[in-house]
Amino acid sequence: MKLSTKELTVFAMLGALMYASKVIMEVAPNVHLLSVFTVAFTVVYRKKALYPIYTYVLLNGIFCGFATWWIPYLYIWTVLWGVIMLLPRNMKKTVRPIVYMVCCSLHGFLFGTLYAPAQALLYGLNFKAMIAWIVAGLPWDMVHGISNFFCGFLIMPIVKVLTILENGKSGT
Numbered sequence: 790m791k792l793s794t795k796e797l798t799v800f801a802m803l804g805a806l807m808y809a810s811k812v813i814m815e816v817a818p819n820v821h822l823l824s825v826f827t828v829a830f831t832v833v834y835r836k837k838a839l840y841p842i843y844t845y846v847l848l849n850g851i852f853c854g855f856a857t858w859w860i861p862y863l864y865i866w867t868v869l870w871g872v873i874m875l876l877p878r879n880m881k882k883t884v885r886p887i888v889y890m891v892c893c894s895l896h897g898f899l900f901g902t903l904y905a906p907a908q909a910l911l912y913g914l915n916f917k918a919m920i921a922w923i924v925a926g927l928p929w930d931m932v933h934g935i936s937n938f939f940c941g942f943l944i945m946p947i948v949k950v951l952t953i954l955e956n957g958k959s960g961t
Contacts (some may be wrong), residue, residue: 790836790837792837792840796837796840800834800837800840800841800844801841801844803826803830803841803844804840804841804842804843804844804845804847804848805844805845805848806826806841807822807823807826807841807842807844807845807848808844808845808848808849808852810822810823810826811823811845811849817936818929818932819897819929819930819932819933819936820932820933820936820940821936821940822940822943823845823866824869824893824896824937824940824941825893825937825940825941825943825944825947826841826845826947827842827866827869827870827873828869828873828889828892828893828944829943829944829947829948829951830842830951831869831870831873831874832873832889832948833948833951833952833955834951834955835874836874838870839867839870842866842867842870845866846859846862846863846866849862850862857911860907860911861903861904861907861908864903864907865900865903865904868896868903869892869893869896872892872896873889873892876888876892885945886941886942886944886945889941889945890938890941890944891938891941893937893938893940893941893944894934894935894937894938895934896937897930897933897934897935897936897937897938898930898931898933898934899930899934900930900933901922901923901926901927901929901930902923902930905922905923906919908922909922
């Protein structure tokens, strides 16, 4: 996937936008636009959406530290990207927003579960301890999932703006 100078610049800015949005929204724990951006970028840029996603991951490590908490970020956003990539591109326009919002929401609800295997490997947790870790985080996963659903209302407007900027016309 060779990138043009324009794509390199756009993807760097989109990754920085993801990071800036996370920092700005840190006042509300587990409420952020990261899943919204991941879905919108994937809908518009498909495989190339991995560039802004991993720019965000790298920026997060640079500014917050490359500690053990960061390691699951190497795969956790890719899971959501992969789910969106598997969805049919020709969904009805009326169905698309709700499907994307539900995917966003499910990613939030499952965040702790997706994060847990890395925690178990890094800290030597057995299966029972890993399950206890997941259960302890469920209240935060509920906040995450619910907020992701409502933040998901922004997906289609972001997709529309990116599509117009990318193609010079509206679509999707």
